[in-house]
Every structure is written in C-alpha cells, then in structure tokens.
Amino acid sequence: MAGRLIVISNRIPLEGPGSGGLVVALHEALTDRGGIWIGAQETDADTASEKFTRHEAPGYEKLTFELTAKDQEEYYLGFSNSVLWPLCHRRTDLIDFESRYADGYERVNRRLAHMLAEILEPEDRVWVHDYHFFPLACFLRELGVKNRVGYFLHIPFPNGSDLPALPHHETFIDWISSYDLIGLQTQRDVAVCLEFFRGHPKAELLLDGSAKYGSRTTQVRSFPIGIDVDVMLQAADARRADATLRLGDGERLIIGVDRLDYSKGLVNRLKAMESWLQHREPDEPRATLLQIAPPSREKVLAYREIRDEMELLTGKINGEYSEIDWTPVRYIHKPVERELLAALYRRADVGLVTSLADGMNLVAKEYVASQDPEDPGVLVLSNFAGAAEQMPDALIVNPYDVDEVGEAISQALRMPLDERKARYRELMRGVQEQDIRWWTRAYLDALARCPVNLATETEG
Ligand code: ADQ
Numbered sequence: 001m002a003g004r005l006i007v008i009s010n011r012i013p014l015e016g017p018g019s020g021g022l023v024v025a026l027h028e029a030l031t032d033r034g035g036i037w038i039g040a041q042e043t044d045a046d047t048a049s050e051k052f053t054r055h056e057a058p059g060y061e062k063l064t065f066e067l068t069a070k071d072q073e074e075y076y077l078g079f080s081n082s083v084l085w086p087l088c089h090r091r092t093d094l095i096d097f098e099s100r101y102a103d104g105y106e107r108v109n110r111r112l113a114h115m116l117a118e119i120l121e122p123e124d125r126v127w128v129h130d131y132h133f134f135p136l137a138c139f140l141r142e143l144g145v146k147n148r149v150g151y152f153l154h155i156p157f158p159n160g161s162d163l164p165a166l167p168h169h170e171t172f173i174d175w176i177s178s179y180d181l182i183g184l185q186t187q188r189d190v191a192v193c194l195e196f197f198r199g200h201p202k203a204e205l206l207l208d209g210s211a212k213y214g215s216r217t218t219q220v221r222s223f224p225i226g227i228d229v230d231v232m233l234q235a236a237d238a239r240r241a242d243a244t245l246r247l248g249d250g251e252r253l254i255i256g257v258d259r260l261d262y263s264k265g266l267v268n269r270l271k272a273m274e275s276w277l278q279h280r281e282p283d284e285p286r287a288t289l290l291q292i293a294p295p296s297r298e299k300v301l302a303y304r305e306i307r308d309e310m311e312l313l314t315g316k317i318n319g320e321y322s323e324i325d326w327t328p329v330r331y332i333h334k335p336v337e338r339e340l341l342a343a344l345y346r347r348a349d350v351g352l353v354t355s356l357a358d359g360m361n362l363v364a365k366e367y368v369a370s371q372d373p374e375d376p377g378v379l380v381l382s383n384f385a386g387a388a389e390q391m392p393d394a395l396i397v398n399p400y401d402v403d404e405v406g407e408a409i410s411q412a413l414r415m416p417l418d419e420r421k422a423r424y425r426e427l428m429r430g431v432q433e434q435d436i437r438w439w440t441r442a443y444l445d446a447l448a449r450c451p452v453n454l455a456t457e458t459e460g
Contacts, residue, residue, distance in 0.1 A: 004125075006120070006124050012039020024231075026440070028437070040066075041053065048067065048111065052064065052119070071107070074101050077299050077300055079105035080105065081300055082302075084166075088131060089155065089263040089356070089358075091263070091357075096300075109139055112139075117143040117145050126147055127151075134176065135171075135175040137175070138175045138178040140178070150447040154185070155359040159192060173197075177211065180450045180451075181221070181443075182218055182221075183222070186224060190220050193211075193220050197211035215453075223442050223446070224387075224389070226365060227435060229432050232342055232366050235339045236343060236372075238342075239342070239343040241343040251287065252288070253347055254289045254349065255290050255367070256269055256289060256291040256293075256352045256354075257336075257341065259296035260303065260306060264358070265355050266310055267306070269399075269405070270310070271313070271402040275405070293332070307333070310331060317329050343370075346370045349412070350380060351367030353385055353387070354380075354405060355382045368427045373425075374421075380395045380405065381394035381397070382399040394423070
C-alpha cells in the first residue's frame with residue numbers, strides 16, 4: 001500500500017535504533033515501510049516551537065516536537081500521569097487533577113495536530129501510541145484530516161463507570177471515535193471499550209464488532225503486544241547470573257522486575273512473600289525474592305509514597321525473617337542492563353508478576369523467553385495483567401489475596417520438572433507465535449484494511 005507510516009509516541013529513541021521490544025519493533029516497521037517517527041523532546045525555552053525538529057535516522061525520518069517545562073508539568077506529569085494513568089488503572093482515588101493539567105494536555109495535543117496536519121500527505125497512515133494522545137485524532141479531524149488514523153492503547157481501557165472522573169468527560173467519545181482503528185491489549189479491554197460505546201445514547205454497535213458514532217465508524221480490536229524472543233534468549237544464553245548474584249547453598253530465587261508503580265502490585269507482592277515465609281514448612285528450601293524496581297515518575301506524589309511503603313515493608317520482613325546467612329527480600333531501586341536482566345530471569349526458579357492492573361506486562365513474557373528449556377522456572381501471574389489472557393499455563397493468581405499468592409510461590413518452588421517443562425512449552429509457544437513482529441504486522445494490516453471514514457467532522 002502506498003503512503004508513509006507515521007508513528008507518534010511520547011518517547012522516541014534519538015540515539016541509534018534504541019533498545020526494548022517496542023522501540024525496536026517500531027524501528028523495524030519504519031525501516032521496512034519508510035515513514036516518520038514523531039516523539040517529544042524537552043526544551044529550556046519558554047515557548048515551544050511550532051515546527052518539528054529533524055533528527056538523522058537511516059531509512060526513515062525522526063521528528064520531535066518540543067515540550068516546555070510547563071508542558072512537561074501539565075501535559076506529561078499532570079494530565080497524562082496524574083489523571084489518565086490512575087483512571088485507566090482503576091485508581092480514581094489517586095487522581096490528582098488541576099484544571100491547568102487539562103489545558104496543558106489539550107494545548108500540546110492541538111499543537112501537535114497542527115504540526116502534523118501540515119506535513120501529512122493524502123496516502124499517509126498515522127499510528128498513534130498511548131494515553132498521552134487520546135484526543136489527537138479528534139483535533140486532526142477538526143483540521144480536515146481524512147487520513148487513516150489508528151490508535152494503540154498500551155494500558156487498560158478505562159471503565160465507563162470511572163470516566164465521569166475525567167474533567168470534560170463528555171468529549172471522550174469524540175476523542176476515541178475519531179480513530180479508524182482502536183487497538184487494545186486484551187479481549188477484556190475490547191469488551192470494556194465496546195461497553196462504553198454501547199452505553200452512549202448516540203453510539204451504536206455494529207455486527208462486525210465496530211462502533212458507530214455520528215457519521216464515523218471505529219473498529220475496536222485486541223492486539224496483544226509481544227516481545228523480541230530471540231534477543232531475550234540470546235541475552236539469557238550469553239551471560240550467567242552466578243557471577244553477579246551469590247545465593248546460599250540450595251537457596252532458590254524468585255524474581256520481580258517492574259517500574260516502581262502502584263499498578264504493579266509491589267506491596268501486595270511483598271506481603272505475599274511475607275505470607276509464604278510465615279507458612280513455610282521446615283523442609284521447604286530457603287528462597288529469596290530479588291525485586292528490581294527502578295525509579296519512575298518520582299515527581300508525582302503517589303510514586304514517592306509507594307517508594308516509602310516498599311522501603312518500610314522490606315525492612316520489616318527482613319527484620320523478622322532474615323538469618324545470619326539469608327536475607328529473604330533483596331530490593332534494588334535501580335535499572336539493570338538487559339543482558340544481566342535476562343540472566344537473572346533464567347537463574348530465577350519463579351517469576352512473580354502481581355499487577356493490580358496492567359495493559360499487558362512484558363516482564364511475564366520476558367521471563368518465559370529467558371528460561372532454560374531443560375530446567376525452566378515457573379511463572380506466577382496476576383489475573384489482572386493483560387498477559388494472563390494469553391498465558392493460562394502460568395500459575396494464575398488473584399494479587400489481592402496475598403495468602404493465595406504465597407501458596408502459589410510454594411507450589412512453584414515444589415513443582416516437579418515434568419510439569420514445569422509442560423507448562424513452559426505451552427507458554428513459550430504462545431510467546432513465540434505472537435511476538436513483537438507479529439504484533440506490528442497484525443496491527444498495521446488491520447489498519448490498512450480498515451474501511452475509510454469519508455466524513456471527518458466529529459459529532460457534538
Ligand atoms: P510498563 O508499565 O513499563 O509498560 P511492562 O510491560 O512490564 O510495563 O514493561 C516494562 C519493561 O521495562 C520491560 O521490558 C522490562 O524488562 C523493563 N524493565 C523493568 N524494570 C527494569 C529494570 N529494573 N531494569 C531494566 N529494565 C527494566 C506499558 C504498560 C504495560 C505494557 C507495555 C507495552 O503499562 O502493561 O505491557 O507498556 O505495551
């Protein structure tokens with residue numbers, strides 16, 4: 001199909017192709033098809049430029065739009081991460097709203113829409129990523145843009161009953177119905193999104209699963225994101241964790257890897273570990289939870305609070321259960337380079353994912369991809385992570401029930417090799433079949449096949 005692919009994401013790797021599954025996949029999709037990758041860049045200036053800045057990239061163009069300190073505070077930390085993030089992760093109690101945040105969010109999205117409309121050619125397809133840009137297509141349509149515009153939401157779709165917590169929530173339907181294709185992580189998200197359309201007096205669901213609002217039709221489908229399996233496997237093969245990590249004789253390893261975010265259920269995880277320690281049988285081996293949780297969004301209060309809570313609880317558990325030669329919780333508040341991470345995943349007998357709400361959770365897939373097929377570890381996975389829909393062979397747990405998670409840890413540590421292998425084979429098959437390249441292909445094929453919406457105006 002003719003026309004360029006235009007990708008919009010808040011973060012853009014400016015040095016080289018970048019690392020991380022999503023970044024590499026977008027890089028490859030753009031290299032194959034040609035096009036433009038647009039992302040944000042901070043500026044010290046008081047006023048953001050109305051023009052994109054061009055960056056060198058082989059095979060396609062990289063453009064950035066500027067964010068001033070005020071934009072950063074209002075659009076990024078404010079509306080995106082203190083309003084939309086908690087809303088989508090079912091934590092309306094943590095919404096911290098100021099009206100300037102909504103203004104900043106609209107300002108940045110409108111500015112970007114204007115800049116984009118200037119450079120779009122008729123056959124271009126636009127692929128917008130994530131909650132930073134919910135209204136972008138709507139603002140583009142207001143400027144008369146008729147191109148196919150697709151959206152992928154990496155985090156859960158907000159519950160319709162929570163949406164009234166969003167200021168000016170009546171406009172949300174205009175925002176999302178301006179896209180031709182809404183891609184979501186899970187079937188569950190698709191159901192929530194369609195339910196939102198169904199509940200709107202002016203919207204209608206069509207038999208093919210799309211939603212009609214005014215004169216526009218929007219396809220809503222799930223495209224579970226995957227990982228680059230080979231990169232993970234090679235990294236896990238390349239390095240052994242033992243040189244870096246010393247454990248006692250016969251001591252087992254449980255691993256958790258997450259940004260320090262309240263949606264990841266880290267406090268529940270520590271409590272589950274505490275429950276396991278409390279109920280541990282005398283013949284059960286010792287195990288250590290290695291929790292790697294790099295800092296994230298520390299300018300937002302809720303993130304500073306979770307950090308304090310983690311430090312307190314780690315201290316409490318270790319104070320109660322440590323022995324001279326054993327510390328049950330090792331908590332590392334730093335990023336770890338990819339190769340070591342893969343080696344640690346492989347070394348770990350148990351991968352522990354206890355999100356309370358999570359779009360997909362790539363760690364679950366990375367853990368499986370890093371395992372030794374002859375001696376694989378066991379994945380314990382929250383029912384609230386999108387990944388649970390595709391990974392029924394993990395030990396699926398309710399992260400709110402810390403005793404249940406504690407029992408799952410115990411079950412995982414005792415699981416016989418045959419059962420571990422059988423579960424691993426099924427999990428790995430899924431991770432390999434629906435990897436990151438499958439995901440970009442599936443999304444872009446669906447966007448190319450979307451019926452074109454000729455009308456561009458939005459329904460008031
Ligand atoms: P995140 O919330 O960031 O992503 P996740 O999917 O788990 O969550 O991805 C995190 C990535 O960061 C993984 O690749 C992981 O290896 C890496 N990482 C985490 N801690 C690290 C550490 N200490 N050092 C190095 N790397 C670390 C959002 C959504 C998810 C969705 C993804 C992709 O919240 O639900 O799966 O986007 O769509």
